[in-house]
Amino acid sequence: MIKAQGLVRDFGRRRAVDGVSFEVDKGTVLGFLGPNGAGKTTTIRMVAGFLPPTSGIVEVKGINVASDPVRAQKNIGYMPETTPLYEDMTVSGFLRFIAEVRGFSGSERERRVDRAVERCFLQPVAGQTIDTLSKGYRQRTCLAQALLHDPDILLLDEPTEGLDPNQKQVVRDMIREMASERVIMLSTHVLEEVEAICTRAIIISAGKVVADDTPAALKTRSNQYNAVTFSAEGEGIVPALEQLPNIGKIETIDDGKIVAFPKSGESIAADILAAAQQNHWTVSDIKVDEGRLDDVFRQITTTEDAGEKEVAV
């Protein structure tokens, strides 16, 4: 449904997006991650048809977004980082207005507004003016305006930014609920959000895609992946473990527990248990680490120019 090919965007001498390509199909919730200034918003705006690329192509459902933005945008719901809301309108008045801008009138307009209000749980504040809304309800009003035309593609720029944990959960549940029939692409800094709702994650750094995989597969790249933490009693444990071919490093942590790291991500728990049996150690509290997305994010994006980059023009 979305196909981005070789997207580049320069702002003066600054190259914000540097050759980004990806394809996304129905049913995907794509998390778009990266450090501040990595190019997430710029990419999403190009996909949404609000910013022309310097070079490269975006197609949604086969429609070229830059050359046919009106037709492309009929398929896209876009929730920018900060949505311009008309503060003195009521929530339903605002949604009615946006529905009209989208070309709906009469009972069709009312039906669509009611549906968006219902989907985003806005009933309690539908008659309230926007300037009186809490951050969570403002965010949901922004989401509701992106849903009015029932688009197949939803582009959400930091949809849970600034929300409290309960509100975050509400928005995440809504995203999950809407995902099966659509493509949802969301940018976020919140890695737990990616684990909770995304079926795929693209990490962007200095305008380039540096990882593109499922969250579970990305976690296997973590230094912690398959590390084994355990308590053990016996003689010569650490030196013996150091001899095992798949073990790279051994650490002893504060409470006396041992952490063994695999050389290159292989499973080492069975090797440790076999060594324990052979050497008559008593091993308990054994825990195998499944890897951490924040580790991977840091490993991949911690470079001096991960966010900012200048180009010679």
Ligand SMILES: Nc1ncnc2c1ncn2[C@@H]1O[C@H](COP(=O)(O)OP(=O)(O)OP(=O)(O)O)[C@@H](O)[C@H]1O
């Ligand atoms: N309109 C603009 N004019 C000039 N530079 C811009 C403009 N928009 C973005 N940039 C620059 O492009 C780069 C990428 O910005 P972008 O907002 O896409 O990053 P981001 O990954 O969304 O960051 P954040 O996580 O902070 O929202 C940054 O260096 C930013 O300063």
